[in-house]
Amino acid sequence: MNSIKHEMRRRKIKEFGSSVYHNKTALVGTIVLSFFVIVAIFGPMIIPFSTLDFGNPEDMLQAPNGEHWLGTDDMGRDILANLISGARVSLLIGFLATLISMGIGTLIGISSGYFGKAIDNILMRLTDFFLVIPWLPLMMVLAAILGTSIWNIIFVIGITSWAGTARVVRAQTLSVKERQFVERTVSLGSGSFHIMSKHILPNVFPLIFANTVLIAAAAILSETTLSFLGLGDPTRASWGMMLHYAFESGAASANAYWYYLPPGICVVLVVLSFALMGYAFDEIMNPKFKER
């Protein structure tokens, strides 16, 4: 029984992998994202500049040159080195925040759809609240209370961005719940927890997966924005933090394009690759969209 299940799962994953490979959009997104993930993991081990050491006064705000390929910032630090160590921070925050968000969204969505009635009503009103509240002011207020550390930023983004997932998961749970195999397991005496984790979760999972990619894109953007507004962790500079320093030091009026362009371009590339993947996954798993 178990081996059949595993074989089926393996085949499904393989099928999915091959459709990703044959879908140009998904392939481009995956390659770009993989590049940044590799840079984030291994990059900081090989960069020759220390990102926290301030440079000499004559190194300040240098345009790109032979020694500093992307120039230096207003503290004389190498931009490329900062960019590489920023990749780690930005991606880490993005991934962990997405994990929290998906966890909460799935839990609330499944419970709401499965239990129905009063629990559904209460959980959905809470979901409505998080859906309708403008996300940036909410995050700003929460981050301001909790203080600036990357763990707080992760928590704030995770706790404010789950509502969309909960809605989608609830709708799917409602339809899975009505299927016969659930009825059969109930008559065999399965408890609620068993049904939710063993029968409903695997069936809503593909949906969660496609959603995750889009949440990750939003999480990276949120982190960048919060850091730009001065709510980032000053000891661990993400791309958003670099943009914050660039703005505060007046890089725009000094026309120091090498300072404010690269971190933004990195953010755009990562978010874009997530968006492309999300778009393609939707296409693969949702045949209705195929003709688009």
Add this chain to the structure above:
Amino acid sequence: MRRKFIIKKTMYAIITVFIVLIFNYILFRILPGDPLSMIMRNPRATPEMVDTVSALYGLDKPWYTQFIMYFQNMLHGDLGMSFVYKSSVTGVIATKILPTLWMLGMAEIIAIIVGIFLGIVAAANRGTKIDVGTLGFSLVTYSMPTFWLGIIMVSVFCVGLRIFPVGGMQSPGMSFAGEGAQLLDILHHSVLPIITMSILLIGEYALTMRNTLMDVLEEDYILTAKAKGFSRKYILRKHAVPNAMLPMITIIAINLGLVIGGAIQIETVFSWPGLGSLMYESLSARDYPLLQGLFLLITISVVLANYLTDITYSYIDPRVKD
């Protein structure tokens, strides 16, 4: 049917506003920003002063009485005192509403017109360069941090090309010029923030319009119209577009949260004297009462706007059930 719908939506809106109030109240207590903390900072504060303020804001009463008092104060428009401005939060906020409304209103109008137009063109020419270009444009603008686009705009148009003035809403001394010159000056300052804001929105509106229009074009009544021999253009204008407009209303309402997030960033970059840059200032200065007041105003406005959209929508499209 509709009555039931309206009652349900009204209930939900009231519940959401209530959650906002409770949430805000709890934050207000956790924050180091209760009215006493300001008095405590003053080294010459006497115990009598502390007692008076405690009594004024009901801090000596049990929590439920405090909540009711907080609620009453808010209904009277009393949101406390700003740490930085040393005056009432309501008064500080009131002076900043108009610039934000002007900026957002103009940006929305431009974005809706351009977005709908682009969406129609893309859907009518599916698969062509225009369609792919529209898709690419909306994907890239979606992926771009709003403030970053603002920084680039400032750098290119204000610093590089020197076409537009840097920052603010008025040049210094312009308040002494004639009314016409003053208005022109404000317009000149408004161009870049408005354009930046609308670029942020156009992609989303164009994409929504394109996708809905494509769905509508597959409906049976479009086929009927084709069979009747109407021209492509006529069908598009008279049959498809009006039906595709409906979801646009919803997407504009749903986008309000995004618009406000964008306003905070754009106003900060352009030092536009509105609610967004006030929010940034209050955050940087940790002016908690002001931050709370702004948060309350923004969230309740968005909840109300969404509620009104739902109700309006039920009149425009009688099919809505949930």
